[in-house]
Amino acid sequence: MSLRSPLGYVLGHGSAREGVHHWWHLRTTSAALVLLGTWFLFSVLTLPDLGRAAVIAWLSKPVSAVMMFLFVLVTVWHSMLGVQVVVEDYVRGKGARVLTLVVVRFLHVLVGAAALFAVLKLALGGKA
Amino acid sequence: MSSQSRPLSPHLQVYRPMYTMVLSISHRASGVFQSVGMLLLAYWLVAAASGAEAYAKAATFFGHPLVKLAIAAWIVAFWYHLFAGIRHLVWDAGYGFEKQTARRSGQLIVLLAALASLFTLALAWRHLGGGA
Numbered sequence: 001m002s003l004r005s006p007l008g009y010v011l012g013h014g015s016a017r018e019g020v021h022h023w024w025h026l027r028t029t030s031a032a033l034v035l036l037g038t039w040f041l042f043s044v045l046t047l048p049d050l051g052r053a054a055v056i057a058w059l060s061k062p063v064s065a066v067m068m069f070l071f072v073l074v075t076v077w078h079s080m081l082g083v084q085v086v087v088e089d090y091v092r093g094k095g096a097r098v099l100t101l102v103v104v105r106f107l108h109v110l111v112g113a114a115a116l117f118a119v120l121k122l123a124l125g126g127k128a
Numbered sequence: 129m130s131s132q133s134r135p136l137s138p139h140l141q142v143y144r145p146m147y148t149m150v151l152s153i154s155h156r157a158s159g160v161f162q163s164v165g166m167l168l169l170a171y172w173l174v175a176a177a178s179g180a181e182a183y184a185k186a187a188t189f190f191g192h193p194l195v196k197l198a199i200a201a202w203i204v205a206f207w208y209h210l211f212a213g214i215r216h217l218v219w220d221a222g223y224g225f226e227k228q229t230a231r232r233s234g235q236l237i238v239l240l241a242a243l244a245s246l247f248t249l250a251l252a253w254r255h256l257g258g259g260a
Contacts, residue, residue, distance in 0.1 A: 030217065034213070042251075072169070072173075086159075111166060111167060115169065115173050117174075118173035118177035122176055
């Protein structure tokens with residue numbers, strides 16, 4: 001028989017209020033991406049051409065720049081949460097699972113930071 | 129008891145594949161596939177921000193037939209994941225769990241994804257079809 005109290009078992013494992021954070025963020029980002037993703041797809045497809053000048057002209061407009069910033073940010077966030085679930089479901093063994101989760105998270109932050117910096121540079125950098 | 133030798137409940141491979149089941153795994157597959165596509169999106173933006181030379185290199189990469197094919201596949205994956213995701217949000221709200229309803233909503237999202245894909249692929253043809 002264990003000497004630990006039932007309360008002792010559950011303390012430090014998160015409260016019920018925190019438990020749905022991941023689920024809730026996956027849903028809110030998905031709702032946002034219905035709009036942002038559709039905006040991105042149609043914006044790119046209706047550009048006059050996909051040359052660098054056309055891309056810069058597009059992202060120099062404040063509305064495009066803000067929408068693109070949000071699109072990249074929310075996409076990376078949603079992807080990170082989604083891939084996390086897939087890793088948790090399919091990667092066996094605790095060590096391999098934790099390692100994969102850390103690598104996935106690092107990659108998402110790296111890719112997100114690079115893409116967001118690029119959007120800012122294109123939006124603010126002028127016509128270079 | 130080690131986690132490896134525990135008795136397991138029947139898993140995917142013992143069931144005959146069903147329409148709704150294939151749709152469910154396709155939602156995940158299309159999501160992970162788009163996560164890979166995110167790398168190309170980042171590459172495209174970073175190349176544009178880096179300068180004309182880097183962008184020209186990226187344009188060569190994106191002009192490769194296999195990459196163009198992948199982009200077309202990403203467009204299809206986007207629409208499928210979007211409509212299947214909306215179906216999930218409706219389930220989250222507590223609706224649509226009846227067997228017949230779930231089958232019919234499954235057929236509906238495939239139809240919607242197909243129509244949206246055809247429309248956007250037609251729009252994309254200008255960029256993906258030629259030498260650009």
